[in-house]
Amino acid sequence: xxxxxxxxxxxxxxxxxxxxxxxxxxxxxxxxxxxxxxxxxxxxxxxxxxxxxxxxxxxxxxxxxxxxxxxxxxxxxxxxxxxxxxxxxxxxxxxxxxxxxxxxxxxxxxxxxxxxxxxxxxxxxxxxxxxxxxxxxxxxxxxxxxxxxxxxxxxxxxxxxxxxxxxxxxxxxxxxxxxxxxxxxxxxxxxxxxxxxxxxxxxxxxxxxxxxxxxxxxxxxxxxxxxx
Amino acid sequence: xxxxxxxxxxxxxxxxxxxxxxxxxxxxxxxxxxxxxxxxxxxxxxxxxxxxxxxxxxxxxxxxxxxxxxxxxxxxxxxxxxxxxxxxxxxxxxxxxxxxxxxxxxxxxxxxxxxxxxxxxxxxxxxxxxxxxxxxxxxxxxxxxxxxxxxxxxxxxxxxxxxxxxxxxxxxxxxxxxxxxxxxxxxxxxxxxxxxxxxxxxxxxxxxxxxxxxxxx
Numbered sequence: 001x002x003x004x005x006x007x008x009x010x011x012x013x014x015x016x017x018x019x020x021x022x023x024x025x026x027x028x029x030x031x032x033x034x035x036x037x038x039x040x041x042x043x044x045x046x047x048x049x050x051x052x053x054x055x056x057x058x059x060x061x062x063x064x065x066x067x068x069x070x071x072x073x074x075x076x077x078x079x080x081x082x083x084x085x086x087x088x089x090x091x092x093x094x095x096x097x098x099x100x101x102x103x104x105x106x107x108x109x110x111x112x113x114x115x116x117x118x119x120x121x122x123x124x125x126x127x128x129x130x131x132x133x134x135x136x137x138x139x140x141x142x143x144x145x146x147x148x149x150x151x152x153x154x155x156x157x158x159x160x161x162x163x164x165x166x167x168x169x170x171x172x173x174x175x176x177x178x179x180x181x182x183x184x185x186x187x188x189x190x191x192x193x194x195x196x197x198x199x200x201x202x203x204x205x206x207x208x209x210x211x212x213x214x215x216x217x218x219x220x221x222x223x224x225x226x227x228x
Numbered sequence: 229x230x231x232x233x234x235x236x237x238x239x240x241x242x243x244x245x246x247x248x249x250x251x252x253x254x255x256x257x258x259x260x261x262x263x264x265x266x267x268x269x270x271x272x273x274x275x276x277x278x279x280x281x282x283x284x285x286x287x288x289x290x291x292x293x294x295x296x297x298x299x300x301x302x303x304x305x306x307x308x309x310x311x312x313x314x315x316x317x318x319x320x321x322x323x324x325x326x327x328x329x330x331x332x333x334x335x336x337x338x339x340x341x342x343x344x345x346x347x348x349x350x351x352x353x354x355x356x357x358x359x360x361x362x363x364x365x366x367x368x369x370x371x372x373x374x375x376x377x378x379x380x381x382x383x384x385x386x387x388x389x390x391x392x393x394x395x396x397x398x399x400x401x402x403x404x405x406x407x408x409x410x411x412x413x414x415x416x417x418x419x420x421x422x423x424x425x426x427x428x429x430x431x432x433x434x435x436x437x438x439x440x441x442x443x444x445x
Contacts, residue, residue, distance in 0.1 A: 125322065
């Protein structure tokens, strides 16, 4: 019997080692797997590369991880927010490397990895600072810039419900990057509010098929603070 | 003659008049967000937010806020009946794939050829943040920009060439300022409306690129 929900949070996370590249779901605080991140912090790792849309809010989740100094580099689209003081301080002190990626390119670079594609041509960013030094192509009268896939060792995501085969459904705008991150990592660990029996998730509404998910961990999520 | 600048709400109201029923629309953060409150309630306009919402509605009543139901500006919203959720890959397919009819963005600068700068001031210690701006600029069928006509220091924001880092090239279709509306066309920047009492010559003097007077009468 396959039971992807068997491992505890600590067991599931214990595979992550120093220097790992980790995709972390969320748009602001919505969809951030805060309990998985708390578990990651306890491992006391170093030299992590994190891929996430933002660079942390307040002292919650990802911001808390950054504060520990475990993160060497962050790849994101929108680090600067009213409540991104943890990141801002690290960045201005030269303690973290930043790669800015337009949000849609961030999504499609992970999708490319998940779909087994190589580098992809995207119109987004052409002719801007973010395309400097990258190969370009004109196709059908439009300009494109070549971007590499983003493949990761791990994805930590938050879903609403999951079953022991790893099928997932999400909640409202907490879905955001979850489904595509699940495709782009070797090992995807999903925290869910509830593990349900096989068959309880209607096959018509499953958002992430279990093939993309290696571990499902049930947690009682603490209330999500509001992003600024 | 004296003239009165449009307020931010008046600009938002004016843009709302140009959004036809049935449009799929992304409203950027800031002034563009205000446009939503001027869309007539009896018309179906589908608002898109890059974090995976289509057909979202006004803010919730006090006490009904859900931290997992937010727009791209990280403000609480509600869903309209018929609205739906999707992941970022689909969301940016809508944006980049030319499925959105209109996006409305803010601007630091717009160049005569429609180049847009709105993500990075280029100041050395600024922390650059781009979000979905570059995707919207290249992907929507029509890109509208709302902006003050000049900066707080009185410098033109509509310029011959950008001096700020670009968000997208030749992407802006129409500019709504607190003084006028300008269509960006292959022939140049055509002023189609201006506030009462403002002469074309005065408007030109506040603009860093050549304007064409296309106002009616």
